[in-house]
Amino acid sequence: MIVADDERIVREALAAIIGTCADMEVVAQAGDGVEAAAAARAFRADVVLMDVRMPGGDGIAATARVREQAQAPEVIVLTAFDADDYVFAALEAGAAGFLLKDTEPQQLFRAIREVAAGRSMLAPSVTRRLIEHTRGRTAPAGQASALERLGTLTAREREVLVRVARGMGNEAIAAELFLAEATVKSHVSRILAKTGLTNRVQAALAARDAGWGDGPY
Numbered sequence: 103m104i105v106a107d108d109e110r111i112v113r114e115a116l117a118a119i120i121g122t123c124a125d126m127e128v129v130a131q132a133g134d135g136v137e138a139a140a141a142a143r144a145f146r147a148d149v150v151l152m153d154v155r156m157p158g159g160d161g162i163a164a165t166a167r168v169r170e171q172a173q174a175p176e177v178i179v180l181t182a183f184d185a186d187d188y189v190f191a192a193l194e195a196g197a198a199g200f201l202l203k204d205t206e207p208q209q210l211f212r213a214i215r216e217v218a219a220g221r222s223m224l225a226p227s228v229t230r231r232l233i234e235h236t237r238g239r240t241a242p243a244g245q246a247s248a249l250e251r252l253g254t255l256t257a258r259e260r261e262v263l264v265r266v267a268r269g270m271g272n273e274a275i276a277a278e279l280f281l282a283e284a285t286v287k288s289h290v291s292r293i294l295a296k297t298g299l300t301n302r303v304q305a306a307l308a309a310r311d312a313g314w315g316d317g318p319y
Contacts (some may be wrong), residue, residue, distance in 0.1 A: 103149040103214065104130045104175070106138035106164065106306040108156040112203075116151060116180075119207055125312040126214060135159025147175045153198070154181040154188050162191045169300050176217045176301070180205070193307065196300040199223040220270065220287075222303045248311035254296050260314070262289040264295030266302050267309035 103120065103247035105128055111189065117128040129145045132138040135152075136159035144152055150168055154161040165177045178199035179192040188279045192200055198217045201210065201226050213223035255263065258279075265275045272290070276283040 103128055103151060103218075104132060104141045104145065104147045105151045106132040106135070106141075106156070106161065107151075107153040107180075108133050112153075117301075119152075119210070120214070123211055126211070133158075135161055135164030135167070138164045139171075141216040142168045142171060142175055145285070149214055150175050150177045151214075152177050152179050154179060154183060154192070158307055162195050163187070165192060165194040165197050174300075176220075178209075178213055178217055178223070193303050198301045198303055201225050220290075220302070220307075222301060224303075245311060248308050249313075251297050251299075251308055252312050253315075255293060256280065259293050259296075260291050262286060263293055263309050264314050266290065266293075267314060294306060 103126060105113045105116050107116065110133070113131050113133075117131060120126050120128055125223055129147055130141040132141045134156040137289055138150060138152060138159070138161070148167075148185075149221060152165055152168075154163040156164075165179065168174055168177055174196075176198045177196060178201060179188075179197045180203055181188060182203045189200055198268050199213050199222060201223070205213075205225065216223045240314070244282070252260070252263070261279060262275055265278065270278070272283050272286045275281070276286045281284070282290075290305075294300065297305065297308065299308060
C-alpha cells in the first residue's frame, strides 16, 4: 500500500504501524497529492492511505486522479478533519473509506483489509452523517439524474444494489437473495461497470438519490 501525508513523522509512523501486519506492506510514501498519484502509477498497490489537507496537491483531488488510473488502487482517506465537505467530497472523488486519525490501529487494519477486498469502511460518525445527508437529498433533478444513471440495471441488479445501499455485505446479500456469494460479487461488478461508479459507496449514494435506499426490491 501507499501512505500519503504531508507530515513526515506521521506517514513514517503509519508505515511502521502497518508494517507490523504480516499481510500488509507499504511500498511507497508520498508527501502530497501529486506525489501520491505518481506513486500509484509507479507502484502496484491495493490501497492508498490518503491525508486530505496537503500542500502541493490536496487529498481529494489526488483521490480522483488515483481512481481514474487503470487498475486503480482503492483509497482510504485518513484525516484529523471530519467536516461534511471533506467527507462528501472524498466519497464523490471515489474514496472507499473515510477514517479519522484517532482511529485505533486494529480498526485501521480492518479498514485496509475491507477496502482491499472491494468493500467500504467509514468511521461510525461519518456513516451517521452520510445517512442523514442522503435522506435529505430530495431534489427532483437529483433523483431524475440518479434514476437515469441506474436505468440500465436488470431487476436482479436492482435487488442487489438496494441491499448494498442498506449497508449489507456480499455474504448477507447472498443469503437474503438465495444466491452464491460469487454471483453477488459479479452483480456488483456489473452494476459499477454499467453506471460508471467506482465503488460500493458511490453506488449506495446513487441508489439513495434514486429513492431506492428503502425500496421494495
